[in-house]
Amino acid sequence: MVEELVAAGVTLATAAVVYVSAAARVVKQYERGVVFRLGRLRPTVRGPGFTMIVPVVDKLRKVNMQIVTMPVPGQEGITRDNVTVRVDAVVYFKVTSPADAVVQVEDYRFAVSQMAQTSLRSIIGKSELDDLLSNREKLNQGLELMIDSPAVEWGVTIDRVEIKDVSLPETMKRSMARQAEADRERRARVINADAELQASKKLAEAAQQMADTPAALQLRLLQTVVAVAAEKNSTLVLPFPVELLRFLEKAQQPVPPMPSVPQQPVHEQIPAADPHPNSSTQEANSRQE
Numbered sequence: 586m587v588e589e590l591v592a593a594g595v596t597l598a599t600a601a602v603v604y605v606s607a608a609a610r611v612v613k614q615y616e617r618g619v620v621f622r623l624g625r626l627r628p629t630v631r632g633p634g635f636t637m638i639v640p641v642v643d644k645l646r647k648v649n650m651q652i653v654t655m656p657v658p659g660q661e662g663i664t665r666d667n668v669t670v671r672v673d674a675v676v677y678f679k680v681t682s683p684a685d686a687v688v689q690v691e692d693y694r695f696a697v698s699q700m701a702q703t704s705l706r707s708i709i710g711k712s713e714l715d716d717l718l719s720n721r722e723k724l725n726q727g728l729e730l731m732i733d734s735p736a737v738e739w740g741v742t743i744d745r746v747e748i749k750d751v752s753l754p755e756t757m758k759r760s761m762a763r764q765a766e767a768d769r770e771r772r773a774r775v776i777n778a779d780a781e782l783q784a785s786k787k788l789a790e791a792a793q794q795m796a797d798t799p800a801a802l803q804l805r806l807l808q809t810v811v812a813v814a815a816e817k818n819s820t821l822v823l824p825f826p827v828e829l830l831r832f833l834e835k836a837q838q839p840v841p842p843m844p845s846v847p848q849q850p851v852h853e854q855i856p857a858a859d860p861h862p863n864s865s866t867q868e869a870n871s872r873q874e
Contacts, residue, residue, distance in 0.1 A: 607640035616647045617683040630683055648683035652744055655694070657701045659752070662709030670717060671752040672709055676701045676732065677744040685740030693739050697732070701746070704731040717751050724748060 611634070612618045618631030621644045631645065638645050657674040664670060678697055680686045686693045708728050709717070716724060725746050733743040753761075795801045 604640065608637045610636050610638055610645050612636060612647060615649060615651045617650055619646045619648060619683050619687050620644070621646070626684060626688060646687055648680055648686055650680055650683070652677055652679045653694070655698055655701070656749075657698070657705055659750075660702055660705045660709065662706050664709060664712055664714050664717065666713045668714045668757060669754060670709060670714065672705060672717065673749040673752075674701065674705055674728070675747050675749055677746070678736065678741050679744060680740055681742045682740030685738070690739040693741050696739060697736060697741060697743075700732050700735060701728075704728055707731065714753075714757075717748070721748050 610618065610631075612631055614633045616633065618636060620627040620629070620631060620638060622639070622642055627643075636645075655676045655678070657676060659671045659673045661669065661671045676697065680693070690696050705728065708724055708731070712724060725748060728748070729743050729746040732746060736743055795805070
């Protein structure tokens with residue numbers, strides 16, 4: 586009799602252990618448990634920790650509540666300005682209603698992935714190339730709204746959507762590179778022209794100042810000679826400005842004489858005429874002989 590009782594106790598203990606092992610479930614902190622009893626959804630969602638279900642009758646399905654990072658495969662499309670591009674994106678979402686995520690949609694991950702790809706192609710067709718390259722924040726918000734609208738019914742909330750990369754054809758890349766190069770060259774020419782204008786104004790002021798003081802031109806020439814001689818060249822080229830030559834030419838011009846005081850004319854005595862010119866001539870000849 587005792588042996589039968591012991592055997593029955595062992596059997597009951599074994600059955601209890603089997604029942605507990607079959608009914609016991611552990612839900613992790615980042616998970617929630619959805620229980621189906623004979624195919625019907627139980628209204629209570631099991632929280633994290635140890636929980637029990639009825640074996641064979643209940644079925645527990647765990648739903649991950651963490652934020653899921655899902656890459657969206659690259660989608661090719663034609664923008665509104667007729668440029669073929671390939672765009673990659675990434676979607677961040679999480680489950681807010683475990684019951685809806687299990688009941689409303691067969692596979693919420695696959696559903697979110699397909700919706701993201703469709704929305705990305707739609708965004709490409711509605712946008713221009715400049716918006717895809719520079720105005721991504723606005724496109725990310727529009728893409729998030731397009732995915733989040735149907736995902737709310739599935740118990741899923743879209744946290745963020747980011748466009749990762751925009752691939753362009755090689756011809757378009759070369760065209761954009763030429764455009765950027767031309768723009769930079771234009772800005773460089775404008776800056777150079779502005780510098781030349783400012784330099785010309787300063788040179789005009791310096792020339793006007795040197796014109797007032799010609800000695801400054803000589804000092805400037807000496808400074809030029811010193812700057813050239815510092816290079817230690819065997820040949821020294823000395824430029825002469827035209828203004829310096831004019832200054833030297835003016836310095837070599839003779840000084841005009843001072844005006845003299847006018848003097849009174851001296852009256853010379855004119856000898857009287859000889860009444861007998863022939864006699865005087867004869868007398869002179871005789872003296873010579």
